[in-house]
Amino acid sequence: MQARRNFLKQASLLLAGSTVYPLLSQAKEYNLAVKPIGIQLFTVFEPMNKDPQGTLKQIAAIGYKEIESAFSSRGGYYGYKPKEFKALVEDLGMKWRSHHAVGAPFKPRPGMKLPTGSDGKPMTIPPMLNLRDNYQQLVDDAAEAGLKYLVCASTPVATMDEITSSIEVFQKTGEASKKAGLQFAYHNHATEFDPVEGGKTPYEVILKQTSPDLVKMELDLAWATKAGKDPVALFKEHPGRFPLWHIKDIKKDLNAITEVGNGVVDFKHAFAAAKIAGLKYFFVEQDLAPSMDSIKVSYEHLSKILA
Numbered sequence: 001m002q003a004r005r006n007f008l009k010q011a012s013l014l015l016a017g018s019t020v021y022p023l024l025s026q027a028k029e030y031n032l033a034v035k036p037i038g039i040q041l042f043t044v045f046e047p048m049n050k051d052p053q054g055t056l057k058q059i060a061a062i063g064y065k066e067i068e069s070a071f072s073s074r075g076g077y078y079g080y081k082p083k084e085f086k087a088l089v090e091d092l093g094m095k096w097r098s099h100h101a102v103g104a105p106f107k108p109r110p111g112m113k114l115p116t117g118s119d120g121k122p123m124t125i126p127p128m129l130n131l132r133d134n135y136q137q138l139v140d141d142a143a144e145a146g147l148k149y150l151v152c153a154s155t156p157v158a159t160m161d162e163i164t165s166s167i168e169v170f171q172k173t174g175e176a177s178k179k180a181g182l183q184f185a186y187h188n189h190a191t192e193f194d195p196v197e198g199g200k201t202p203y204e205v206i207l208k209q210t211s212p213d214l215v216k217m218e219l220d221l222a223w224a225t226k227a228g229k230d231p232v233a234l235f236k237e238h239p240g241r242f243p244l245w246h247i248k249d250i251k252k253d254l255n256a257i258t259e260v261g262n263g264v265v266d267f268k269h270a271f272a273a274a275k276i277a278g279l280k281y282f283f284v285e286q287d288l289a290p291s292m293d294s295i296k297v298s299y300e301h302l303s304k305i306l307a
Contacts, residue, residue, distance in 0.1 A: 032271055032306045038066025038097065040246060040285035041078075043295060045070070052078040053088060060092040062296050063303070068098040068244075068283045070153065075126050082145035097148050097281050098218075098244065100187065103155025103166055104132045131155075132165075135173040143180040148281070149244060150177055151185045151218050157192055157202035167209050174214025185216040185244055193227035207238055217241050219277075220285070222248035222257060225265050232273040240278035245270070246285045247302060257287050259294050261301025268305060 039059060041048050047055040049072055059067075067089050072078045077085040077099075089096045105128075129138050131152055142150045152170065156162040170186060177184040192203040207217070219242050224231055235242055249263030250256065260267070270277075284298045 032274060035282070035306065036065030036095075037063065037299060037302055037306075038068060038281055038283040039064045039295060040068045040070060040100070040283040042070040042100070043284065043286050043289045044292070045072075045288055047292070048078055049073045052080070056088060056092055056094070058292055059295070060094055062292075062299050064284075064295075064299060065094050066281055066283065067094055067096045068100065068151070068281075069096065070100040071102070071128055073126055077145070082141050086145050096145060098151055098185075098283070099142055099145070099147055099149075100151050100153035101138050102128060102130045103152045103169055104130050131169050131173050135169065136176055139173065139176045139180050139182065142177075142182055147182060149183050149185050149216075149218075151187050151244065153187050154189065155186075157206075158196065160197045160205075163196065163202050163205050167206060170206070170210050170215045174211065178214060183216055183243070184214060185218045187218040187244075187246065188220050188223055190223040190226045193224070193229055207241070212238075212241055216243050216278075218244035218246060220246040220248055221265050221267065221270055222246070222250040222263070226250055226254045231270045232276075235273045235277040239276050242277040243280040245277075245279060245282040247282050247298075248285045248287075249298075259286060259289075259301065260284055260298035261305065262297070267302070271306065 044055055044059070047058075052072075052074070056067075069077055069085070080088065086096050131138060139150060150173070152173070155166040155169070157166060170184065174184040186206060188203060192206070193201050195201055206215070217238075219231060219234065221231055224234070247260055247267065249258050249260045249265045249267075251258050251263050254264075257263075284295065284302060286294055286298060289295055
């Protein structure tokens, strides 16, 4: 009986090792320690609206090397034309890799609070280009900027009709992006994992009904965690489909976004499967971070995680 228990114990250890050790060896092979850390500029939304150049200087001084841009109350790329903003970023020793655009005319998602201006009132969102109506212009601007990726930040997915319409937009944008030398990708929130008609989730439908070469995914690790999803399971089910990640953390209540390393997201677990995911770039994001100190904390904690 004792021999049988020993055998079962050894077998279970071997089985655990067979799943964990390959991931760890792949992470080592991927050499995460030399990967530059990026930031999604929505994290510093208000500072970028007030002083884009000064804010970027502070970001570069912390150590960030990669930039993913988002919308701005200044319009365009924080008030700059594509090549102008690229020059501004590169003059500070950073690379502009990706840009977020909305999939349809903007409307706040359920529960979303609009940023407040200096007067303390919710800001007025300026007219924005969207992929449904302006995908070619957005692709052309991203190509002019020399970007690697154009990303859909959000899109209506509450019904199967909305999902189907969004998929059509994604396919067209993916084809136009490919012709322009870009890669199109889709960024998730937690709602993409909520079942709709038939019990399917928007995320699984999008993954299955879009072309893997035209539509990649930018996985937001905090929103996936909030939805109860294991990022590594997603990577294994769709290997190579996740070249971009948002390195976002969320507190134990699964509601409050916080600095990287101050929440419950298991970043080591995800990064161990970086090669399976097809990871190319990752960006720290803390929705409307309260201060520049917050993005410094995230940078320092993430540097230790990747070491």
